[in-house]
């Protein structure tokens with residue numbers, strides 16, 4: 373009988389991706405509902421030792437597939453490895469990060485083992501399904517251009533599988549967590565499993581800021597009026613030790629780079645403070661920032677939906693509020709310095 377929640381923890385050059393750890397934390401909550409365990413899955417060349425780090429994020433056990441053929445990600449051998457893990461272990465649920473690798477691997481495996489897959493989930497819960505009288509994974513994701521949230525269930529096939537984008541689930545670390553078993557799953561690879569030849573790997577120099585790592589985000593929407601106003605937002609962000617980010621409207625208008633976009637088609641962020649400046653609060657934007665610890669909105673329209681998710685709201689023109697805010701923060705910092 374299918375059992376346990378398996379989480380694919382991706383690694384690149386021996387460094388684990390945070391999304392896999394976030395999913396372990398989420399899986400722990402889901403597993404408690406099911407009365408089952410969480411199993412972290414590692415694949416690569418020499419990945420066994422990484423397993424020790426998974427327990428504090430929620431894994432009860434770790435399985436790994438190790439082989440030189442898995443040194444770099446290639447669809448075919450990774451699909452073979454994970455298909456074997458699923459066939460041997462018969463999981464109830466498998467979760468993947470919606471990274472470029474997860475998006476490639478998950479559908480391939482779904483097709484090979486003949487089960488469903490729900491991509492880019494924003495919420496996962498376990499609920500009793502009245503039709504089957506079983507506890508099932510409810511996989512919620514935006515649908516129809518983000519205008520509705522659809523909850524999808526996989527009743528007939530196992531495992532139930534979902535991908536979740538980085539930053540959507542909260543990472544919970546428990547240094548005192550019990551250390552579990554680390555088991556190898558043997559896969560017999562043959563030369564024919566490697567159907568491409570990697571001639572050279574050229575790593576792209578990526579200097580872009582990762583807004584998902586920022587503790588404070590000063591985010592600008594169409595209401596800031598011009599691309600130049602990001603300089604003013606940057607001034608505040610610098611004073612607070614944060615970064616600037618944006619709604620999609622301004623990215624589409626070419627006012628700011630795409631890697632600063634927050635939302636359904638941008639990045640999911642969870643800073644300590646999210647300051648939304650002239651952002652209306654469309655559902656697609658909220659999908660990317662609702663998990664922030666504290667949300668402060670500045671908007672001249674007191675009915676703007678952003679106020680519904682804000683801890684604090686300032687109704688007013690950004691051009692009048694922002695200079696006063698910058699002044700107040702600067703004064704406070706000067707006072708603290710003496």
Ligand SMILES: Cc1cc2nc3c(=O)[nH]c(=O)nc-3n(C[C@H](O)[C@H](O)[C@H](O)COP(=O)(O)OP(=O)(O)OC[C@H]3O[C@@H](n4cnc5c(N)ncnc54)[C@H](O)[C@@H]3O)c2cc1C
Pocket residue numbers: 517518592593594595596618619620621622633634635636637638639649650651652653654655656657660670671672673676688689690691
């Ligand atoms: C499939 C799909 C995916 C999408 N993905 C994303 C996404 O990832 N991220 C995203 O952000 N959007 C996304 N969108 C777009 C989204 O629906 C909204 O159009 C967008 O978020 C609006 O951006 P905005 O809030 O900056 O602009 P607007 O909706 O135009 O809001 C501007 C706000 O500024 C206020 N304002 C105006 N002037 C001032 C002023 N002087 N002072 C103070 N306030 C002022 C206004 O009252 C208003 O509330 C997506 C849409 C679709 C269909």
